[in-house]
Amino acid sequence: MVRRACGHPDAAARNHNHCPMKPVSLTELQDLLGKLRISFNPGALAQAHAHVLHTAAEARPLYQLRKLLADAGLKDIQVTILPWRRLDPRRLPALIWEQEHWWLAERQANGQLLLSRAGTTARECPEDALHDAHVIWLRGQPQSQAGDTSQPQGNPALRLVLHELLRERGWIARVVVATLMVNLLSIPTSIFAMQVYDRVIPTMAYATLATLSVGMLLMIGLDWLLKTLRAHILDSVASGADQRLSQQVYEHLLRLQLDQQPRSLGSLAAQVGALDSVRQFFSSTIIFGLVDLPFALLFIALIGVIGGHIGWVYAALLPVAVLLGLYTRLRLRRLTHQQMLRSNERQGLLVDTIRGAETIRASNAGWRFAQDWQTLSQSIAGYSIQQKALAHFSGTTTGSLSTLAYVAAIVVGVWQVEAGNLTMGGMIACSILGGRVIAPIAQGVQYLVHWQQVSESLQMVNRLLTLTPERRVEQTLLMPDRLPDALAVEQLRFAFPGSPLQLLNIPKLHVRSGERVLLLGPVGGGKSTLLKVLAGLYRPSEGRVRLGDADLWEIDPQIVSAQVGYLPQNVQLFKGTLRSNLALSGAVSDSTMLETVSALGLDQIAAGSPQGMDMEISEGGEGLSGGQRQLVGMARVLMARPRVWLLDEPTASLDGDAEARVWQQLKAQLQPEDILIVSTHRPMTAIGLATRVIVLQQGEISRDGRPDQVIPGLMARAAGAAHAAPAPHATTVRLEQVQVTTARQALPAFPAQTPTIRPDTAKAQE
Structure with missing residues (x-):
């Protein structure tokens, strides 16, 4: 599968200097500012535009635009670049790079997308045709809370x-x-x-x-x-x-x-x-x-x-x-x-x-x-x-x-x-x-x-x-244009509101660019909760989550969703069609969708229905098996092409062939600088991809190292715990677990109470 060519938004975000994107024209910029109701001085803007073209003609468009706005006195305007497929359509109008030109994209009253630029006739454009385009989006500073009614006080x-x-x-x-x-x-x-x-x-x-x-x-x-x-x-x-x-x-x-x-x-x-x-x-x-x-x-x-x-x-x-x-x-x-x-x-x-x-x-x-x-x-x-x-x-x-x-x-x-x-x-x-x-x-x-x-x-x-929103209304959100080179947590603690049970307690965790992390541990150890915290779905009770150089909760959600891809353990489908569930987050080109569907074997589902890709899906995904729903969720992440991949049991409901296809496509899609964190109870199928293994036990990291350092010890301890169990019924269960996982060429399942995982517990039992 071809990934991130020069015209691709992610390629543009990673290295603007290597993409032949022209500077934003003055006419389109003025039209955009007018559509956004941002006051500006036309003379100062024109002078700043000419100055930037003269002094920074070779710079990337994002840098040019930021300097242009600053020189024109518009210092409170934030600018960022996003893939079109990850843009919230409600954020239009915006500037879109299409057919070697910048266009002003806006939504018409009939819901259609209209592209316009100086010297050409405005044209309607289907959204799926813009899947591999990228967008420059402007945002003014949030207004004062005093005039806002979305979070009123009192009643x-x-x-x-x-x-x-x-x-x-x-x-x-x-x-x-x-x-x-x-x-x-x-x-x-x-x-x-x-x-x-x-x-x-x-x-x-x-x-x-x-x-x-x-x-x-x-x-x-x-x-x-x-x-x-x-x-x-x-x-x-x-x-x-x-x-x-x-x-x-x-x-x-x-x-x-x-x-x-x-x-x-x-x-x-x-x-x-x-x-x-x-x-x-x-x-x-x-x-x-x-x-x-x-x-x-x-x-x-x-x-x-x-x-x-x-x-x-x-x-x-x-x-x-x-x-x-x-x-x-x-x-x-x-x-x-x-x-x-x-x-x-x-x-x-x-x-x-x-x-x-x-x-x-x-x-x-x-x-x-x-x-x-x-x-x-x-x-x-x-x-x-x-x-x-x-x-x-x-x-x-x-x-x-x-x-x-x-x-x-x-x-x-x-x-x-x-x-x-x-x-x-x-x-x-x-x-x-x-x-x-x-x-x-x-x-x-x-x-x-x-x-x-x-x-x-x-x-x-x-x-x-009065429930807490994910971002405060008056909060000035960050919009970094540089893709993150690390994902880290500091003094992280998490518990549900009103619950005394602490689910996570991780003093420090740092995942660098290019690392492939297997997240292992027993059921209820906190793996899924950690992935949701890293994805920005759960907010830490204490501590911080850093995406690149910024706190995750200080970054605009639009930027987070463009850089972080999350696959939940239980994939949710919605009433509609197979096509609408695959393209859940926005427009997806037919070529990309068909290529992903074919690679994962989802084309067999469409082929089995007279409606093809328009086969009806009822509420909750009824009509598809658990494995098929999981493949649909994986397809969503693959088509999103994030920088940070967070996968929670991506192959738990799949058979051997489907599991092999998933790992094969994941290897093909991952870029050298991408970050992958995958939680699984069948790590041997992904061990060839991993560069690091983290074991999570009772919400804490008990082991962290290279696969050759962590895996053998876990296998030996799990096997020893299975054979040394005093109760006959417990021995039988753990032996069955060993036999099952051996047949799958995977690790033995983590016992619910493994006495040798944590040193302090082992000493207490000795």
Whole structure:
């Protein structure tokens, strides 16, 4: 397989001077700065461009561009070069080297990639055609935390919702005005009734009735139009806010440290989805409530003006309704919290059941899961019944208050009519206005009930938003253009949050460029955890991980992903096709994909399906065996062509032929300066590739040296431990392990408790 020719991005990154890349033209640079909304002085930029071309014409483009920007006064702009296949498409626009020219690459509204440069017609370009291209990417300094809302303080979820709803505040004025008009238009209805009873009926003035009826028709039409426009505005605002909120929460989830994520998938999924109810509450219901409640006071005042003492009847309902709402909210607080907890547990149980259906069926454990489901469902149903009882109590009591207010108003009205202070029409008008008082009060009680549910949802989202992201928002990240020549750890300790168990304790480890390291050790020794820490998936509890000259966690994740390739022990596939799962990280040229697929034997999978490379893959990779999934994961790493290779049991699920193909391709792909660290329980198949062996025992390095120094001693000690075991059953197991690994031409499996691995343990047992 041809690797890293002169035009290849990695070759460019390793030695720009040997690649005939032209300097970046002034026009493309100005266009890029304009697209990125970076302010610059055109005259100073043009002068700096001419000066750099004159004084540093032979320098690499990355150096030229950095010097150019510095001379033009743009010292806060960071520049780096990346392979196109490792670029996050959301980071566009950028400059791309294609067909011996620099092009401005940007994403169009239809999702297509557009390449443009001065003097030529812009053209659309498929992403897979740019697999072997490289990109110059510019980034400004991060803004101050003060203006950022992705990590708000106090109540993050509430502030995030309010920020999105108030992004464009013009809609608030329109909705408030429409609601004011709707409430004001309800007043003519009561006046209409009063005029009909007091003036039309006594005199049978049909002309007056006709005039009043026409006016009411106009009022009804205007009321309908205002309510329709108000609903349309709120729906549009809510839809836009919902899209932005869900996107921000989802991207926050993607940026979380993996060791910080909740262990319950059900709880995690519920936290992501809980923001919807919060958005609905603030985008529609509360707006009407805030505007309608002041009008309740206005209507009480109007009732007082028209009906005198009748106004006191409705005024007396306000404190009663408030007390009712507070009582209901206090009762609902515990019930809502407990119900959400049980709902999250049941959702997690459902996820586990779906993912482990085969194991449950094979183990005849369905009865236990069904029993757990029944227990959770009964608990949820119990809390739901209590919630509904409280809601029913609240609604029934509010309705009774409304009826009581109407009856009391009629009774008081009769006295006012008898005293000559109120007419019949006035009493009817008061009863109509009274309905406008009762409705906001009843809604206010429901708002308090609904707010308790929203409050619990906010707490769920807050627990997600307050989790630590992989990089701080205000952090100034490094973007080194020199590829790393070493991978090292210093005083490394790691434990999961809230766990007292320390999984790693490595004072010092240094892997230099060109080294091929076999990582050995017993099950649970910390090999997979160490690889995840080195890959930047887990953050050390203490100590540092250095990639080249910089701390791994101070480098932009875009740079880390371009330089570090990681193969997990359990490869995850996603719903889609075989092609989409192979090209998971970005665009991959068809030639590179077909070459890799053929070399690993994956073409046989495609050949066995009528759809070929478009064969469907369901969630979790169902339909492919464990070995096939592992080959897909290996293909991803091979096509990424990283500088640092971190492989966790790359051949654990493969047969002999497939294993041989994997090691053969790995040898062909590895460059002399690349770093390889591979964890395996079958080291003899990779011993010819290794230059160094590290043995990890209980999270600590117990042996580190050349293969000829470490391997013989491990074989002798493992064999001695197998033959010297006192328990017959233990001897049988270890002899079987020796026989199996001998048949595979591999090392004996590491005993779970090998007394001779650590010197201090050996002395204690002696």
